[in-house]
Amino acid sequence: MKIAVLSGKGGTGKTLVSVNLASVAKDSIYMDCDVEEPNGHLFFKPKDIESEKVSIKIPFADEKLCNGCRKCVDFCKFNALAFVLNKLKVFDEVCHSCGGCVLFCPEKALSEKEKIIGEVQRGVSENVTVITGILNTGEKSGIPIIKKSLKDIPAGKEFTFIDCPPGSACIVMESIKDADYCILVAEPTLFGVHNLNMVYELVRLFDKPHAVVLNKCLEGENPAEKFCQEKDIQILGRIPFDHELGTLNSNALISVRENQKYRDMFSSMLQIVAEEVQHETVTNP
């Protein structure tokens, strides 16, 4: 089963939750889809890394064949093409690699070239297969990297944890598209509630079964918890705002591998998720 971990902003604890859940599972995959700044590997320090480049297709024109009809320019919904002084200009970073211009060119003047935009790395850390999507600095969209990562998930693992990019934009939609379950990580502030609501609306739009993990919990009122109660959202667990956990995390250690207390906490969350997904497949096959 694929479990996506998301939040409305960065720094709420997506990586903490997904790294620890993946580590506590018997045999699992951790997939870092936060391709602009993947950081799960800092905790796992995976070994035996294999990497595969990811490229996209960008059109280019053969000036000898192009007769300036501009069918390609008119077709491009993204306005990635311009025709100036009898030459076609292609804006690589605006192009969405749909290939439409190539199909529509009556003169067969357009072809596609590969452009490398990043890579996917696969390695192993104890019981976890670690997959890291990396977008090259300066590239505009990491979606092709996420698509590639999700397409090649190794078979035979019970759990795949998808550590999503922050927010609720296209890149997050791509990450949760095939997920069986979504875990929303929330901070105990009004701002945290606002961000939680963004991803809550997203998973509802995608009709994904979901639950919340309350992170950085303190004594007293928790606006995010109140939000969950009002919306009748299940709470998987509460992670305390705790010095020991913070220290482990800032030393890039995986808490469930260090301390039984955290092992128990994340095990019980995983238990609930597994039961919920089983329940979903029975009632909603």
Added chain:
Amino acid sequence: MKIAIPVEDKSLETSVCQSFGRTPFYLIYDTDSKESIFLDNSAVASQGGAGIKAAQTIVDNKVSALLTPRCGENAAEVLKAAHIKLYKTVDASVQDTIDAFNDGKLSLLEDIHPGFHGHGGK
């Protein structure tokens, strides 16, 4: 010579639009014949690449200079490929802008911004 200005409305009394790519209209003005034409900007509602599409319109109308308060880098690339000169407007009034250009008081637009790309910007 023909010049282009992004404008808020189809009138010489209107003001210069702050956005080149997302302006509602362009004024195409002939400094010799004093003739003016207003064009709809077909790029105004584009999801992305508005500057490129808008620049294509300006190129196709064979203007020699664009007078604009701002211009993004993609649009500037298209305009420069067509050897169109970019001048920075300082006044909101279209008429004053035309007068300033005729008097040689407008300077070339040097600060090309990297574009807003879906993030608005004021």
